[in-house]
């Protein structure tokens with residue numbers, strides 16, 4: 001089952017290597033990994049999407065806690081939370097398909113961020129599920145290049161925090 | 162030569178400046194480090210220049226792997242922090258096996274490696290290797306120190322992490338310029354460690370102590386399955402009191418040997434792949450098994466789903482991540498064994514008569530360790546059995562890896578914690594000699610006996626020079642079977658007797674001549690009549706000495722449970738398979754004092 005782990009870490013130069021090394025060494029399946037600084041500049045958030053059962057995920061959390069740069073881990077899977085991913089895709093722009101593509105962009109609430117005579121670059125920020133179906137559909141028009149960010153997520157605010 | 166820096170009060174800021182190397186050494190001294198094991202080279206020269214003036218004793222080994230194992234042996238034998246030093250690149254890579262070994266067996270060792278100057282890092286400079294990257298998966302903590310002002314704090318952090326909780330190896334990679342640079346910001350105020358305090362502050366217990374007390378009190382056939390955690394937590398005395406109060410029999414992993422008196426009526430010896438038949442039968446018969454500082458590894462819980470599946474399984478470990486890692490447990494506590502055992506002692510009912518404990522005694526008598534005594538041959542099992550008797554199980558035994566290691570674990574009844582040093586988790590051949598040197602250095606008043614094989618000894622044989630140079634009188638017992646015996650055993654049993662590349666025969670050196678070349682006294686025996694004399698030689702020689710014992714290559718380690726198999730599939734020694742007289746012995750029982758003639 002898919003789990004989203006939000007891991008607060010010290011922003012040290014080796015922290016990413018330590019996390020990555022743990023996953024390779026213990027053979028955990030990782031779907032995506034996203035790192036960026038937080039508003040506190042000595043802290044970063046690593047968002048990990050892993051596809052493992054609950055028992056394994058609890059093992060992963062406990063192993064992660066042994067890394068000295070890991071401060072806090074939240075499993076967002078069972079909490080109300082918002083998950084987002086960004087995709088940028090450049091697809092072929094055939095004149096005959098132009099209208100179709102533009103309405104697709106509309107339906108998915110995506111944006112056109114670059115355009116040339118032959119190609120169009122689309123940006124979509126959405127839940128991973130929507131991103132996946134979007135990619136499947138635009139693939140039919142011929143994807144020239146694509147980049148995905150991997151998921152980030154945040155739990156919804158609850159009053160008892 | 163009076164060096165008072167390390168006695169300065171916490172919080173005091175130094176006004177005079179010191180080099181990074183001096184700060185590192187002073188921090189070691191302030192943390193009661195008195196010895197380090199190492200080998201110099203270009204990128205660690207500024208450090209060695211400070212070592213020249215330091216009160217810390219430095220022992221020059223002959224290979225960095227020797228430094229790592231010696232530091233481990235010292236740490237295992239004394240409970241103190243071991244320290245090993247090497248240069249960058251090849252020096253650091255030579256340490257790696259020892260670092261991994263310390264990680265597997267949770268041994269606190271600080272590794273200090275030289276590194277190329279910070280400006281050269283990443284340029285493939287001479288003797289540059291990514292020591293930081295390579296050591297990530299095999300350390301508890303590692304750091305590349307890029308700023309001399311960080312040396313004191315980083316060193317303190319490393320030492321703290323190594324010694325705290327589940328202990329383990331740590332590494333500090335020191336670029337050459339950082340070693341040489343001066344800092345006036347040298348402070349001994351360590352409250353500003355940057356690591357979260359869960360890594361060093363003692364945590365409370367999590368889990369259900371009451372439930373554990375309850376299941377033990379209700380159990381008719383409880384069994385303690387102890388591991389290295391009992392040794393590192395120094396809870397042997399407490400465990401003994403507890404087991405005696407509640408009459409709970411005890412079996413041990415390879416790492417836990419010595420944590421419970423080997424000749425105690427409640428002790429069953431080792432369980433698992435080469436465990437005693439009586440220990441393994443107890444595992445099959447118990448209705449509750451309580452792991453204390455042990456991790457259900459694949460040499461014990463060979464088959465995850467079948468291991469003690471008839472019993473309630475409980476686990477106590479200081480490392481939360483070990484709980485249920487391989488084997489699901491019904492009751493668990495994460496926390497310090499001292500706290501848990503004290504609570505158990507208070508909560509467990511005193512048991513006066515126990516049918517189960519009586520049954521355990523019987524199990525031992527009915528299922529002894531067995532082998533054949535053959536005329537004109539020295540059997541290693543018999544030799545070790547004799548050695549155990551002659552030393553009353555009180556020598557400090559260090560082993561290498563292979564059959565000799567297993568025979569030693571079975572036939573030598575270790576009576577005290579930290580008297581059994583072996584490479585358990587990693588199983589590194591070559592561990593023995595340097596580890597024995599480290600142990601003897603740390604425990605000069607104890608008899609330190611290395612039990613090794615003709616394969617293993619050759620992996621770090623160069624350390625004979627270290628033992629000789631510093632006059633560290635280890636006693637080497639070398640079983641010579643002309644084979645990589647353990648490999649040969651597997652090939653005989655599981656690979657149709659195709660002995661692929663497991664023989665050393667005819668090309669082994671003359672080990673006594675080698676000893677002689679290092680100025681070490683030696684003797685070689687091959688006949689059973691020479692056993693007593695051989696043991697006399699070992700025990701009475703005051704200098705470093707080597708006894709070479711010729712043994713048959715066909716001898717095997719029994720009992721055995723093949724990898725992944727169930728305890729029911731245990732293979733026991735069959736006397737019909739060989740000619741000779743059956744010899745059976747139960748090392749793990751109270752021995753009636755023999756009257757010497």
Ligand SMILES: Cc1ncc(C[n+]2csc(CCOP(=O)(O)OP(=O)(O)O)c2C)c(N)n1
Nearest residue numbers: 563564565588590614615616617645646647
């Ligand atoms: C560094 C290393 N390489 C290979 C092995 C695999 N191995 C395990 S036991 C063994 C044979 C050991 O031979 P020896 O030291 O002569 O001991 P014996 O089994 O004959 O008692 C080997 C090769 C190992 N454990 N460690």
